[in-house]
Amino acid sequence: xxxxxxxxxxxxxxxxxxxxxxxxxxxxxxxxxxxxxxxxxxxxxxxxxxxxxxxxxxxxxxxxxxxxxxxxxxxxxxxxxxxxxxxxxxxxxxxxxxxxxxxxxxxxxxxxxxxxxxxxxxxxxxxxxxxxxxxxxxxxxxxxxxxxxxxxxxxxxxxxxxxxxxxxxxxxxxxxxxxxxxxxxxxxxxxxxxxxxxxxxxxxxxxxxxxxxxxxxxxxxxxxxxxxxxxxxxxxxxxxxxxxxxxxxxxxxxxxxxxxxxxxxxxxxxxxxxxxxxxxxxxxxxxxxxxxxxxxxxxxxxxxxxxxxxxxxxxxxxxxxxxxxxxxxxxxxxxxxxxxxxxxxxxxxxxxxxxxxxxxxxxxxxxxxxxxxxxxxxxxxxxxxxxx
Amino acid sequence: xxxxxxxxxxxxxxxxxxxxxxxxxxxxxxxxxxxxxxxxxxxxxxxxxxxxxxxxxxxxxxxxxxxxxxxxxxxxxxxxxxxxxxxxxxxxxxxxxxxxxxxxxxxxxxxxxxxxxxxxxxxxxxxxxxxxxxxxxxxxxxxxxxxxxxxxxxxxxxxxxxxxxxxxxxxxxxxxxxxxxxxxxxxxxxxxxxxxxxxxxxxxxxxxxxxxxxxxxxxxxxxxxxxxxxxxxxxxxxxxxxxxxxxxxxxxxxxxxxxxxxxxxxxxxxxxxxxxxxxxxxxxxxxxxxxxxxxxxxxxxxxxxxxxxxxxxxxxxxxxxxxxxxxxxxxxxxxxxxxxxxxxxxxxxxxxx
Numbered sequence: 001x002x003x004x005x006x007x008x009x010x011x012x013x014x015x016x017x018x019x020x021x022x023x024x025x026x027x028x029x030x031x032x033x034x035x036x037x038x039x040x041x042x043x044x045x046x047x048x049x050x051x052x053x054x055x056x057x058x059x060x061x062x063x064x065x066x067x068x069x070x071x072x073x074x075x076x077x078x079x080x081x082x083x084x085x086x087x088x089x090x091x092x093x094x095x096x097x098x099x100x101x102x103x104x105x106x107x108x109x110x111x112x113x114x115x116x117x118x119x120x121x122x123x124x125x126x127x128x129x130x131x132x133x134x135x136x137x138x139x140x141x142x143x144x145x146x147x148x149x150x151x152x153x154x155x156x157x158x159x160x161x162x163x164x165x166x167x168x169x170x171x172x173x174x175x176x177x178x179x180x181x182x183x184x185x186x187x188x189x190x191x192x193x194x195x196x197x198x199x200x201x202x203x204x205x206x207x208x209x210x211x212x213x214x215x216x217x218x219x220x221x222x223x224x225x226x227x228x229x230x231x232x233x234x235x236x237x238x239x240x241x242x243x244x245x246x247x248x249x250x251x252x253x254x255x256x257x258x259x260x261x262x263x264x265x266x267x268x269x270x271x272x273x274x275x276x277x278x279x280x281x282x283x284x285x286x287x288x289x290x291x292x293x294x295x296x297x298x299x300x301x302x303x304x305x306x307x308x309x310x311x312x313x314x315x316x317x318x319x320x321x322x323x324x325x326x327x328x329x330x331x332x333x334x335x336x337x338x339x340x341x342x343x344x345x346x347x348x349x350x351x352x353x354x355x356x357x358x359x360x361x362x363x364x365x366x367x368x369x370x371x372x373x374x375x376x377x378x379x380x381x382x383x384x385x386x387x388x
Numbered sequence: 389x390x391x392x393x394x395x396x397x398x399x400x401x402x403x404x405x406x407x408x409x410x411x412x413x414x415x416x417x418x419x420x421x422x423x424x425x426x427x428x429x430x431x432x433x434x435x436x437x438x439x440x441x442x443x444x445x446x447x448x449x450x451x452x453x454x455x456x457x458x459x460x461x462x463x464x465x466x467x468x469x470x471x472x473x474x475x476x477x478x479x480x481x482x483x484x485x486x487x488x489x490x491x492x493x494x495x496x497x498x499x500x501x502x503x504x505x506x507x508x509x510x511x512x513x514x515x516x517x518x519x520x521x522x523x524x525x526x527x528x529x530x531x532x533x534x535x536x537x538x539x540x541x542x543x544x545x546x547x548x549x550x551x552x553x554x555x556x557x558x559x560x561x562x563x564x565x566x567x568x569x570x571x572x573x574x575x576x577x578x579x580x581x582x583x584x585x586x587x588x589x590x591x592x593x594x595x596x597x598x599x600x601x602x603x604x605x606x607x608x609x610x611x612x613x614x615x616x617x618x619x620x621x622x623x624x625x626x627x628x629x630x631x632x633x634x635x636x637x638x639x640x641x642x643x644x645x646x647x648x649x650x651x652x653x654x655x656x657x658x659x660x661x662x663x664x665x666x667x668x669x670x671x672x673x674x675x676x677x678x679x680x681x682x683x684x685x686x687x688x689x690x691x692x693x694x695x696x697x698x699x700x701x702x703x704x705x706x707x708x709x710x711x712x713x714x715x716x717x718x719x720x721x722x723x724x725x726x727x728x729x730x731x732x733x734x735x736x737x738x739x740x741x
Contacts, residue, residue: 311455311496313452313454313455313496314496314499314500317452317500318500336421336437336453336454336455336457337453337455338455339455339457339458350458354458383499384499
């Protein structure tokens with residue numbers, strides 16, 4: 001029986017030891033409320049501000065632009081709902097534009113806003129067969145009522161990159177003053193240099209646990225000020241953008257994860273890119289297996305496939321039995337594999353999408369892990385798709 | 389044995405899983421995700437999946453959720469809607485058992501290396517000689533052999549029904565003993581994809597146009613009421629029908645959607661002496677039953693069985709020993725053996741006349 005072959009980093013990355021070490025002092029004993037004035041409060045406050053600077057450097061912004069949130073999902077929701085709600089107060093009509101392949105954190109938030117408010121309209125930009133945004137359609141959608149355009153930096157399921165410069169170029173040029181932009185960089189953060197890749201975007205969402213930090217720790221980063229209300233007002237922490245006592249451990253954990261991730265990034269990306277090439281070649285040789293968006297620019301750690309005539313549920317079950325941890329699309333709230341809206345938007349036939357699988361790698365993935373994965377995956381596919 | 393237990397989140401399947409674990413089997417639990425929409429029936433909602441998962445955790449079993457929403461839509465929900473549109477009265481739970489729970493799930497279990505599938509149904513597997521049969525559960529009030537009436541011997545030979553020999557009270561007691569939080573969970577009622585709070589009319593109305601119709605009393609010839617949805621009116625129905633001018637109850641005897649007309653009559657005029665079947669729907673547990681064979685027949689989940697003779701000829705039909713209320717076209721009749729009325733012999737669907 002193989003060792004644990006963890007190929008689900010994009011779902012959650014293994015917790016880094018340096019993260020644990022950084023968080024530990026803030027997990028027990030007296031942890032002052034950072035809003036207070038006494039010595040313990042000041043100590044806590046200082047830890048947060050130091051964490052804020054590290055996160056700011058990770059994204060390439062001024063520290064005043066970092067808003068700590070309780071998760072990546074909350075960060076995305078704050079961007080969309082916060083911007084839309086402010087916009088509504090000052091405009092008769094509010095438009096929101098998101099891509100068809102956004103994570104549910106963005107899509108569900110956008111849909112909720114459009115269904116809750118009569119004066120909010122949602123437009124969804126379609127994507128091509130690789131999942132890349134249709135720039136012409138985006139251009140046609142922009143108008144003066146637009147409050148925000150949200151396009152993710154790279155897709156969490158397929159790993160496909162979006163043309164960030166081209167997108168922001170369009171958003172800045174179509175309407176006088178430009179249209180504010182938001183990007184869900186949660187999947188991309190482990191692999192790409194955010195200061196470069198998101199340089200032209202106004203709002204950026206990240207979260208800790210995709211970088212080897214804790215869950216319940218994220219940030220909405222404002223590169224440029226965008227009019228935005230708090231969604232959770234509370235005690236007006238985080239300069240009025242996000243109420244609630246800041247979790248010092250979570251903020252410190254996010255910072256430690258960002259720093260470690262950036263330190264490892266290039267080495268990890270180079271190594272995993274070789275593994276990705278090896279996996280793509282090997283998987284392509286298996287009858288019935290197709291590598292998704294093979295020709296597109298993708299995050300180096302992602303390998304997404306479809307297996308014809310087989311259900312993801314069955315592939316995952318058998319892989320799990322052999323110690324391989326992977327996933328398919330997003331899990332819905334029941335825990336069942338949901339059919340992927342991303343693959344649907346890419347025009348992938350439902351029969352193929354039914355057999356979708358995602359393998360994602362990380363810092364500890366080794367060559368022998370990759371070799372084992374190839375062996376086990378081939379065996380599993382052959383079992384479920386016996387040669388005629 | 390390596391056994392896959394289908395766990396709905398209800399107390400029956402929870403106990404089934406526990407009993408098999410205690411018997412030393414290698415048990416894995418699976419909950420089927422069938423309906424993607426809202427659900428308050430007590431089966432298959434996210435809350436029910438959580439119950440099943442927690443029970444599996446307490447019992448120390450692996451638990452998986454299998455997504456069959458597409459197949460469920462195509463094989464259960466769409467036919468349900470189509471049948472109602474055509475004036476039939478379908479039984480979606482029977483269709484789900486037939487096509488999903490005891491078909492697709494069984495195939496999957498085999499591919500995944502399981503020796504058998506178990507469920508919490510109140511029914512039993514009986515052997516006569518070396519053949520497998522489905523038999524009633526011991527608790528008359530809860531017997532579910534009716535909804536399993538179409539299962540083939542091939543399926544039965546790979547099916548385990550651990551709680552069929554227990555009463556409901558015994559099942560709940562066992563659940564409590566095992567420490568399962570579902571021990572006093574109410575049984576699920578009605579169809580899992582129709583919200584009780586909204587009802588069938590609301591569900592169907594969201595999928596097809598519904599036809600209002602006049603309710604005509606055959607006895608007097610006059611209109612005695614109206615319905616907003618003829619598609620939901622069932623032959624033999626009394627609920628929602630006004631009494632006739634003579635003060636006697638009226639029952640539905642005919643539904644003509646195209647003419648927007650529902651006919652009702654007095655009970656004695658309604659009674660039939662036979663039920664006619666769709667020939668293609670007939671299934672038999674062992675050798676096909678023959679013209680002239682006597683059977684015990686049941687045509688609702690917990691209805692009282694009646695005796696009759698099977699006849700073939702221009703059409704397959706059951707000639708009843710005593711007149712009975714008509715069974716709506718689309719409904720299933722399950723046959724039990726005359727010499728062993730707990731044993732399922734076969735099933736058939738009542739044809740539209």
